[in-house]
Amino acid sequence: MTKVCRTIASLRQTQSALKAAGRSSALVPTMGALHDGHLALVTHAASLADAVIATIFVNPTQFGPNEDLDRYPRQEQADLDALQRAGVHAVFMPDVEEMYGSHDATRILMEGPALGLESDFRPHFFQGVATVVSRLLLASMCDIAVFGEKDYQQLLVIKRMVADLKIPVAIQGSPTVREADGLALSSRNAYLSEDERERAPELNRALQICRETLRSGASEADALAKAVAHVKAFDFRPDYIELRDAQTLGPLQDLGSARLLAAAWLGKTRLIDNIAV
Numbered sequence: 001m002t003k004v005c006r007t008i009a010s011l012r013q014t015q016s017a018l019k020a021a022g023r024s025s026a027l028v029p030t031m032g033a034l035h036d037g038h039l040a041l042v043t044h045a046a047s048l049a050d051a052v053i054a055t056i057f058v059n060p061t062q063f064g065p066n067e068d069l070d071r072y073p074r075q076e077q078a079d080l081d082a083l084q085r086a087g088v089h090a091v092f093m094p095d096v097e098e099m100y101g102s103h104d105a106t107r108i109l110m111e112g113p114a115l116g117l118e119s120d121f122r123p124h125f126f127q128g129v130a131t132v133v134s135r136l137l138l139a140s141m142c143d144i145a146v147f148g149e150k151d152y153q154q155l156l157v158i159k160r161m162v163a164d165l166k167i168p169v170a171i172q173g174s175p176t177v178r179e180a181d182g183l184a185l186s187s188r189n190a191y192l193s194e195d196e197r198e199r200a201p202e203l204n205r206a207l208q209i210c211r212e213t214l215r216s217g218a219s220e221a222d223a224l225a226k227a228v229a230h231v232k233a234f235d236f237r238p239d240y241i242e243l244r245d246a247q248t249l250g251p252l253q254d255l256g257s258a259r260l261l262a263a264a265w266l267g268k269t270r271l272i273d274n275i276a277v
């Protein structure tokens with residue numbers, strides 16, 4: 001039976017009981033509206049630890065004033081049922097008051113891998129993510145925490161933060177789960193109209209075209225221009241399509257260790273994707 005914890009006190013009690021029984025634990029933080037990408041993180045987490053703790057919290061501090069905090073999909077009972085079926089030991093689902101209280105004054109500012117890419121278009125984003133993830137890690141004190149490569153920059157930002165703050169949790173990345181046509185699963189895919197859903201895989205296709213073009217010996221500029229032209233042909237409005245160093249997200253030194261990352265709008269939906277080069 002999956003235990004539902006709505007307070008940090010109850011989460012800490014759950015963790016104390018696991019530790020007393022000598023059981024290791026892995027955390028899977030989410031914002032809910034769960035899909036098979038999230039469930040793959042749970043399966044990955046279960047392969048690494050004795051018990052999995054999932055979290056569901058739509059974190060207001062990572063949304064900008066004109067973003068989709070209010071319309072972000074929320075489906076608490078369906079999510080709990082899915083996590084129960086997946087054999088999750090406990091689910092932490094706090095409210096905003098529990099995570100931030102009314103006198104909250106602490107935020108984590110990130111540089112390094114947080115610079116550029118998402119930050120150029122969502123300047124508040126990594127401050128909100130780092131702030132909430134540090135709290136989730138410290139509240140749960142799990143041995144391991146698992147994050148998806150779909151949000152590749154977020155994964156590197158969290159690894160950097162945990163290393164810098166010396167939080168004793170091992171951060172593990174998990175591969176992107178895709179639809180058969182290549183579209184990365186994402187809770188925000190629910191915003192797509194039928195017509196947009198048909199065009200949505202072209203973002204991933206553009207990244208593959210860019211990679212093939214690079215491998216055939218073309219310049220980075222030509223390969224990126226091809227990817228931009230491809231998404232524009234399908235009426236995407238790209239925020240960025242960039243090649244970066246896969247380990248640091250700094251400027252690319254060597255094509256052998258490159259990551260290709262993109263974000264683009266399709267109608268009112270912002271999609272992100274990335275692949276190894």
Ligand SMILES: Nc1ncnc2c1ncn2[C@@H]1O[C@H](COP(=O)(O)OP(=O)(O)OP(=O)(O)O)[C@@H](O)[C@H]1O
Pocket residue numbers: 029030031032037038040041146147148149150151174175176177178184185186187188189
């Ligand atoms: N397709 C996917 N494959 C692997 N991991 C994923 C996938 N989609 C989301 N995740 C991971 O699940 C965790 C929770 O993500 P989140 O709840 O924001 O879901 P999401 O589908 O990314 O939502 P959004 O559409 O808001 O970006 C993150 O670590 C994220 O990287």
Ligand SMILES: CC(C)(CO)[C@@H](O)C(=O)[O-]
Pocket residue numbers: 029030031057059062129132133151154
């Ligand atoms: C890591 C996270 C749960 C923090 O709110 C969120 O950014 C997400 O779902 O990727």
Ligand code: BAL
Pocket residue numbers: 062151154
């Ligand atoms: N999946 C990352 C969370 C966000 O975009 O707000």
